Each structure stands twice: as C-alpha cells, then as structure tokens.
Amino acid sequence: MTTPPDLAGISPEALDRRTLLHPLTHVANYAAGNSPHRIVEAGSGVRVTDSRGRSVIDGFSGLYCVNVGYGRQELVDAMTEQARTLAFYHVFAGATHPPAIALGARLLGLAGPSMKRVFFGLSGSDANETQVKLSWYYNNIRGRPAKKKIIARRRAYHGSTVMSGSLTGIPLYHDGFDLPFGLVRHTTAPDPFWAPELDPAAFAQRCADDLDALIRAEGPDTVGAFIAEPMIGTGGIVPPPPGYWRAIQEVLRAHDVLLILDEVITGFGRVGAMFGKDLWGITPDLVTLAKGLTSGYAPLSAVLVGERVWDVLQAGAATHGIFGHGFTYSAHPISAAVALANLDLIEKEGLAENARTVGEYLRAGLTDRLGSHPLVGEIRGTGMLAAVEFVAPGPPRRHLPKTAQFSSRVAALCLEEGVLARPIPFGDIVGLAPPLVLTREDADLIVAMVGRAVDRAAAEL
Ligand SMILES: Cc1ncc(COP(=O)(O)O)c(C=O)c1O
Incomplete structure (x- = not known):
C-alpha cells in the first residue's frame, strides 16, 4: 500500500477530508469535519x-x-468495446479514428447545415477557452486585431478555468484568483423576476438596449463576441423573456459581433428540444456542448464552428498556417464511443x-x-x-x-x-x-x- 502511514486505517470519510481539494467547498470547514459530506x-x-x-x-x-440516467448498459458496452479495440489515439495533424469521425458527422447532422466543423475537448470550461481563442483568431485573420473583447452576462456560468472563469458572471468564482478580466465585460442577466415594474417583453428589450449601449461605449471595433447560455442555468434556471433572443441577435448583427452559444446544460434534450437554439430561434456562430453529450459517462466537450467562422479559418490558413490548438485527449475514442451510444439512446427513447x-x-x-x-x-x-x-x-x-x-x-x-x-x-x-x-x-x-x-x-x- 502506498497510503501515507498517518492516513492508514482511517475511515473513507476522514481519508477524503484529509486528501482531496474539492471544488466549490469551504476547504477549512471541510478539512475540520464541519461541513457535510x-x-x-x-x-x-x-x-x-x-x-x-x-x-x-x-x-x-x-x-x-x-x-x-445511471447504469445504462448500452453505454457501458460502448466504453468496454472501444477500450478493447482502441483505448487511445489522438486527432492531431490529420490523425483520426472511427468514433471521432462518426461523432463529428452525427453532431453536424443534429446541429443543422449552418454548422461546418466540430472541435472536441474534455469539459465545458476548455470548450469555452477554445471559443475565446477561435473568436480572437477569427478577428486576427480578418485584420481586426482590436476586435477582441468578449461580453458575457452577469449570473452566467461558463466554467472555472482562467478565461472561462472570467466569462462566468458569478463573483464566487472570481474572488481571490486574479483572473484576467481585461478583455471581458458583463451585461444584464435576462431575469425579469426582480424587475416587476416591467412586463417581461419590455425587460427583454431593456437587456438588448443595455448590450447595445455597452458595445457602443466600449467601441464596436473592440468587441469580438458575446457569449451566453440559451437560458440562465447555474445562475438561477430562468428561461429567456419573450423576444429576448430576437432583440439580442439584432444588436449583435448590427455591430458585427460573434454569438457564442453555451449549450453545455441546455444541449441534448434537456430543454425539451435537442438544443436551446432550436427552441428559441437562435442562430449562433459557435456552439459549446458538453455534459449531456456523453450523459457524464466520460468527459467530452465539443465546439461547433459555424459557417461564418469556418470560412474565415479556412481562408486564413494561407497566411496563418497551422491551427495551433488542441489537447491530447481531444476526441478521446472512449468518450466519443460513449457519446455515440448516448445519442442513440436519446433519440431512440425520445x-x-x-x-x-x-x-x-x-x-x-x-x-x-x-x-x-x-x-x-x-x-x-x-x-x-x-x-x-x-x-x-x-x-x-x-x-x-x-x-x-x-x-x-x-x-x-x-x-x-x-x-x-x-x-x-x-x-x-x-x-x-x-x-x-x-x-x-x-x-x-x-x-x-x-x-x-x-x-x-x-x-x-
Ligand atoms: C453553461 C455551462 N457552461 C460551461 C460549464 C463548464 O463545464 P465544465 O464543468 O465541464 O468545465 C458549465 C458547467 O456547469 C455550464 O453549466
């Protein structure tokens, strides 16, 4: 046994309290046994x-x-079979493997013709890092190097890595971490509940007006992208007020600002449609997917790259060369095989x-x-x-x-x-x-x- 001698023989609870640094936990209370486990x-x-x-x-x-749901044998079988056949291979520099190919095609089929490519990662956070890099890269290729700010919403959750944590609009995820907010701005959260003086449609228009005013104040030439969940998730589970997405998309179009739609919670049936974009008539440039993609059975995320961005990436390769971004575990074969079996279940079982x-x-x-x-x-x-x-x-x-x-x-x-x-x-x-x-x-x-x-x-x- 390699357990340190002072930890040998203690209960699993005590061992956990003395070994793990848990996310979103009061570390001292937890270590002292004063918070639940x-x-x-x-x-x-x-x-x-x-x-x-x-x-x-x-x-x-x-x-x-x-x-x-838990314990689905179909997913267990898909994982086991893929681990036996090919537990790992990468997708760098033209290498690929059957589950990645099949899943890429499946996701583009589900997303509809406006989406042109899929980039795979491991988590919602890393997918949103990819989104930010893509939006910067896109505007560099277009010769607009100043168009880099990203506007997110207060109460948004986009992850807790350095950049995705900055996009997140929840102070708890910021405090004490010196996140690089230089290029990040936050705008109004579309929750009409605490503005009872306005009817929800008027509140939606106010959100769009606030976004428009923020873009104008910052300078449209400096704002590259707006990132949002189709409906507020972690920030309080709030469906968008009527007219919100129509008004927001008008503002983004007027200022040539990309729309990154974070469907990490809303994707794969959660909102009663395959994606939130289908339910609320949203036409994003980039889509973030994770969570329900594998139902959590294995880590996997996906960035869907829409036509506008893909066309620029493709044209820019002549001057920018190799797309220098990727992770060892991008499109991990076991995760991709699980995702395929998971999508089968979601579709077959309605x-x-x-x-x-x-x-x-x-x-x-x-x-x-x-x-x-x-x-x-x-x-x-x-x-x-x-x-x-x-x-x-x-x-x-x-x-x-x-x-x-x-x-x-x-x-x-x-x-x-x-x-x-x-x-x-x-x-x-x-x-x-x-x-x-x-x-x-x-x-x-x-x-x-x-x-x-x-x-x-x-x-x-
Ligand atoms: C909308 C949204 N985006 C991104 C993330 C981050 O995903 P992950 O925890 O896999 O990094 C989450 C996680 O809850 C989320 O709800």
Missing part, C-alpha cells in the same frame, strides 16, 4: 445510493449531466420529448403543491429544468433575509426527504434538473418531497 457509491435509473445504503432521487442529474412532457408535468405538480405558498415567488423552467424562487411574504416583492439561508435549508431538507435538489445563491432559489428518463410517478414523488421540505423549512423560519 456524502459518499455516493452507485447509481441506477434516476437514483443514486450512498455509502450508508440510502437511495435518493438525483433531482440534479449529477451536475445537469446524466441525461439518460428523451427530448420526455423532458418536455414530464418536465411540464413536474412544474405543474410543483405549482399545484407550492404555487400559493406565501414564501414562493415563482415556479419556472423549461423542459427538464425547474426552479422554485422564494421571497419574503409580500407584496412588495422582497428577498428573504440572507441570514436565513432559506434555499440551502430547503435543499438540505429535500435530501432528508429523498431527493437531491440544488440551492442557487441568487436570492433564494432551489433548482431541479432530473435525468430526462424521469417518469410521472417519480415526478410525483419529487413534488411531494420538495413540498414537505418547503413546509418544514418555512416552519423553522
């Missing part, structure tokens, strides 16, 4: 089982990713449609159970995404006191009741994003569990 050992369908043998509904699909109908059913159930609760301000979502936003009893619309940490308490009680839900710290929001295979019976269970959790948390207030 959970060892998840197995998953099947929509449920996960922990080391104490307790099984709960995973109302968050891991991290919005296990779209086809999971986008199931997300649409069962997701709607879930939100209707939540609305029946909680819609008139004095602490519930809004129940919203799209496809298999739902959020309950809590407010102080009103009117007027007011936040609950921060000290109550109400959504965290609700999420903790949801887990006690038997469903994993996620507290979202923009106001008080609890989010749900169950696997797309969710049945109506399990949706009923989730509604009952969340309902009881809210009642219990409210009684404690």
Whole structure:
C-alpha cells in the first residue's frame, strides 16, 4: 500500500477530508469535519445510493449531466468495446479514428447545415477557452486585431478555468484568483423576476438596449463576441423573456459581433428540444456542448464552428498556417464511443420529448403543491429544468433575509426527504434538473418531497 502511514486505517470519510481539494467547498470547514459530506457509491435509473445504503432521487442529474440516467448498459458496452479495440489515439495533424469521425458527422447532422466543423475537448470550461481563442483568431485573420473583447452576462456560468472563469458572471468564482478580466465585460442577466415594474417583453428589450449601449461605449471595433447560455442555468434556471433572443441577435448583427452559444446544460434534450437554439430561434456562430453529450459517462466537450467562422479559418490558413490548438485527449475514442451510444439512446427513447412532457408535468405538480405558498415567488423552467424562487411574504416583492439561508435549508431538507435538489445563491432559489428518463410517478414523488421540505423549512423560519 502506498497510503501515507498517518492516513492508514482511517475511515473513507476522514481519508477524503484529509486528501482531496474539492471544488466549490469551504476547504477549512471541510478539512475540520464541519461541513457535510456524502459518499455516493452507485447509481441506477434516476437514483443514486450512498455509502450508508440510502437511495435518493438525483433531482440534479449529477451536475445537469446524466441525461439518460445511471447504469445504462448500452453505454457501458460502448466504453468496454472501444477500450478493447482502441483505448487511445489522438486527432492531431490529420490523425483520426472511427468514433471521432462518426461523432463529428452525427453532431453536424443534429446541429443543422449552418454548422461546418466540430472541435472536441474534455469539459465545458476548455470548450469555452477554445471559443475565446477561435473568436480572437477569427478577428486576427480578418485584420481586426482590436476586435477582441468578449461580453458575457452577469449570473452566467461558463466554467472555472482562467478565461472561462472570467466569462462566468458569478463573483464566487472570481474572488481571490486574479483572473484576467481585461478583455471581458458583463451585461444584464435576462431575469425579469426582480424587475416587476416591467412586463417581461419590455425587460427583454431593456437587456438588448443595455448590450447595445455597452458595445457602443466600449467601441464596436473592440468587441469580438458575446457569449451566453440559451437560458440562465447555474445562475438561477430562468428561461429567456419573450423576444429576448430576437432583440439580442439584432444588436449583435448590427455591430458585427460573434454569438457564442453555451449549450453545455441546455444541449441534448434537456430543454425539451435537442438544443436551446432550436427552441428559441437562435442562430449562433459557435456552439459549446458538453455534459449531456456523453450523459457524464466520460468527459467530452465539443465546439461547433459555424459557417461564418469556418470560412474565415479556412481562408486564413494561407497566411496563418497551422491551427495551433488542441489537447491530447481531444476526441478521446472512449468518450466519443460513449457519446455515440448516448445519442442513440436519446433519440431512440425520445428523451427530448420526455423532458418536455414530464418536465411540464413536474412544474405543474410543483405549482399545484407550492404555487400559493406565501414564501414562493415563482415556479419556472423549461423542459427538464425547474426552479422554485422564494421571497419574503409580500407584496412588495422582497428577498428573504440572507441570514436565513432559506434555499440551502430547503435543499438540505429535500435530501432528508429523498431527493437531491440544488440551492442557487441568487436570492433564494432551489433548482431541479432530473435525468430526462424521469417518469410521472417519480415526478410525483419529487413534488411531494420538495413540498414537505418547503413546509418544514418555512416552519423553522
Ligand atoms: C453553461 C455551462 N457552461 C460551461 C460549464 C463548464 O463545464 P465544465 O464543468 O465541464 O468545465 C458549465 C458547467 O456547469 C455550464 O453549466
């Protein structure tokens, strides 16, 4: 055994607390044993089982990713077969392999004729790094070296690497890291809930006007790209207000600014359609995909390169030479094989449609159970995404006191009741994003569990 001698023989929990640097964790509290821990050992369908043998509904699909549910034999078989045949080969300098070829063609087929090439990475974060580099490269080739700023939105989540973390519009991911914000700007998040004085369509126009004003203030010749999720995800699960995407795309076109659409959460059926762009009539120049691409069974991301960018890249090769970007594990064969089997399941089982109908059913159930609760301000979502936003009893619309940490308490009680839900710290929001295979019976269970959790948390207030 290579375990350090002072760690030998301690419990798995204690070992974890003394060895891992966990993402998004209070490191000192965790190391001292003062913040919660959970060892998840197995998953099947929509449920996960922990080391104490307790099984709960995973109302968050891991991290919005296990779209086809846990324990799918088809994916296990695809991984095993690919590992046996060719566990690794790269795609540098013209090398390639069958799963990469098949997956590239499959993704372009799904995305439609405006997308011309696919670049593979491993995570949503690295895919968004690629997007930024592509937008810079594109404007360098076009002889516009100053057109480099990227505008993202407040409350956006685009990853936590150096550049993708800068694009992310959530201060928690910035604090203390000296991220290079020089070329990044943030604009209004399209959440009309806290602007009740405007109707949602007017609020959407205000978002577009804010973007237009920001581009003009910075100078259109300095703004290269706008990056956004089709709907707010990690920032609170908020569908775009009516007219938002039409108005935003008009502004981008007027200023010759690329649109990078981050479909890391929304892709592969999550919103009740294959992609958010199909649902909301968005025509991006570049698309970011990850998570549901493999349902989380293996790491893989993809950047779809649209015609406008591809044409410039192709023409620019004459002067710029080799496209000097890529990762050892770009288009990893095992991940690509898993993605192909995963797409088979999503299509064969009609999971986008199931997300649409069962997701709607879930939100209707939540609305029946909680819609008139004095602490519930809004129940919203799209496809298999739902959020309950809590407010102080009103009117007027007011936040609950921060000290109550109400959504965290609700999420903790949801887990006690038997469903994993996620507290979202923009106001008080609890989010749900169950696997797309969710049945109506399990949706009923989730509604009952969340309902009881809210009642219990409210009684404690
Ligand atoms: C919209 C969006 N983009 C990018 C990312 C980053 O993906 P990853 O965690 O795989 O780097 C996430 C992760 O949650 C996301 O939700």
